[in-house]
């Protein structure tokens with residue numbers, strides 16, 4: 164007999180991680196599957212960062228680190244915020260956690276009471292929804308579609324806000340759509356939020372270094388909203404450091420203190436070695452981050468060209484991150500004679516089984532007409548994956 168809590172029973176499995184696991188399992192069985200499911204740079208961590216981690220071991224960074232992170236790391240993050248984002252966060256306003264995902268749940272658990280409403284914008288990143296459930300909050304989903312470039316309009320936001328709204332989670336560049344909001348689009352949304360006292364914004368900026376449409380913009384850079392924004396970032400995406408698990412927030416002091424208290428009872432300070440590696444990353448003067456961004460841009464152009472050649476995939480050209488999010492509803496109801504495609508998950512399973520390409524269905528992102536491809540893979544893999552998909556899809560009538 165299993166006695167699981169209602170809390171755990173109410174949670175869904177992360178679709179991004181589930182598909183990544185499926186593809187690993189298939190590879191282990193010797194099946195040649197191309198994994199475009201999980202979003203992570205295929206580059207290795209730059210050498211100077213790895214050297215810093217090796218040195219940290221030799222220098223005996225092997226003891227408990229301070230709960231919110233080493234002082235020199237928080238100082239370096241504070242300087243990074245000022246240098247790159249023109250955001251003034253003192254080191255006390257910064258808390259380092261085990262990845263952006265951990266940073267977000269820390270904030271959600273610190274601000275949301277049972278029944279409080281948290282606004283998310285579909286298509287949203289899979290874990291936002293379930294993190295709200297975990298905090299016993301009420302997810303309020305605002306739908307956006309491909310016809311509006313998957314972008315939220317100020318009037319939609321105004322309509323969704325109630326007296327119980329506590330938080331909105333904003334993400335630009337967006338996972339999964341790759342869309343990037345312009346400064347003026349963000350300002351219009353910020354003006355709506357400003358009017359509602361007690362409404363806070365988590366601004367998830369984890370893809371800031373992977374933007375193709377000019378300068379990255381931060382929600383907290385609007386002075387009138389600064390006190391109500393929690394800026395989330397990390398080293399995973401910009402420095403190819405997904406496995407090191409380092410995310411951080413810059414936040415109003417009272418929120419940083421609350422997160423610090425929560426983390427003190429939950430995880431303590433995160434891996435000492437990873438923190439020393441992160442210090443090297445955020446102070447890095449090298450150009451590895453820019454080189455990776457340039458490579459992603461080339462791959463974006465490659466994959467968009469290849470996808471245009473696949474009938475029935477409607478796409479918007481992403482302006483950031485490393486995902487394409489085609490609308491695939493034209494395949495719903497079609498069959499190869501054995502399998503009938505009822506929804507995007509069916510299509511993803513079909514492409515995995517028949518095409519040996521691992522993707523993620525749109526359901527988990529709140530967008531059941533779409534599927535997500537991560538193009539953080541080599542040119543050869545992208546070309547081969549699109550060829551396989553095209554062949555498998557041609558059999559659906």
Ligand code: GLU
Nearest residue numbers: 177179180200201202338
């Ligand atoms: N952010 C990545 C993705 O969406 C990492 C996987 C995850 O933690 O969900 O694929």
